[in-house]
Amino acid sequence: MNATNMTQETINQRLNFLIENLGLSIRAFSATLGVSDTNTRNYLAKGTKPNSDYLESILRHFSRVNPTWLLLGEGEPFKDDGAAPPTQTSVSGKKNAVNIAGGKATQNNYSIADCEKERDGYKAERDVARAEVASLRQQLELAQALVAAKEEMLVLLRGGHNRPN
Incomplete structure (x- = not known):
């Protein structure tokens, strides 16, 4: 060698x-x-x-x-x-x-074909990223709604402790 x-x-x-x-x-x-x-x-x-x-x-x-x-x-x-x-x-x-x-x-x-192929690949990646962002936004809205519902439930429960039986 x-x-x-x-x-x-x-x-x-x-x-x-x-x-x-x-x-x-x-x-x-x-x-x-x-x-x-x-x-x-x-x-x-x-x-x-x-x-x-x-x-x-x-x-x-x-x-x-x-x-x-x-x-x-x-x-x-x-x-x-x-x-x-x-x-x-x-x-x-x-x-x-x-x-x-x-x-x-x-x-x-x-070549133009190479550029178009690369562009299409980037577009596909972009579309996947957009779909993921939309999904994450929906999850965030759901989480915010759950937090608001939890806060409302806590207010109701706290109010129930102050009332006489």
Whole structure:
């Protein structure tokens, strides 16, 4: 095992290394693969093992990734073709990275469909939050009515103790 791979003993660690070295966010990486970023986050944070479709998608979209390294942790992370450090120049139109004077510049190119999908997700979250707020308001009104009824009952009970039998 070489020094590069000592910190990537698990597939999850290798995925994290890969995403960082491609210069992509988890969201952009996931969008490139056509999976939810929650799926990728589960692989990174919870240690869930990625399925074969996920791994195959990585190898298809990022051709410089060494399959042996990705699957087994053996060898170098990227295939050695004598080129510059690994950058992805065509990532399904989602995010492009290019080398500029040794540095890395990125440009986000999200499609309208991606934006609409994300918007719809936010709308659904908003609708759920609105329904929860309405439910909480009803619960608060009920609690206030119960407190008022309790106060009225206490007043009546206190008044009953002052009357002669």
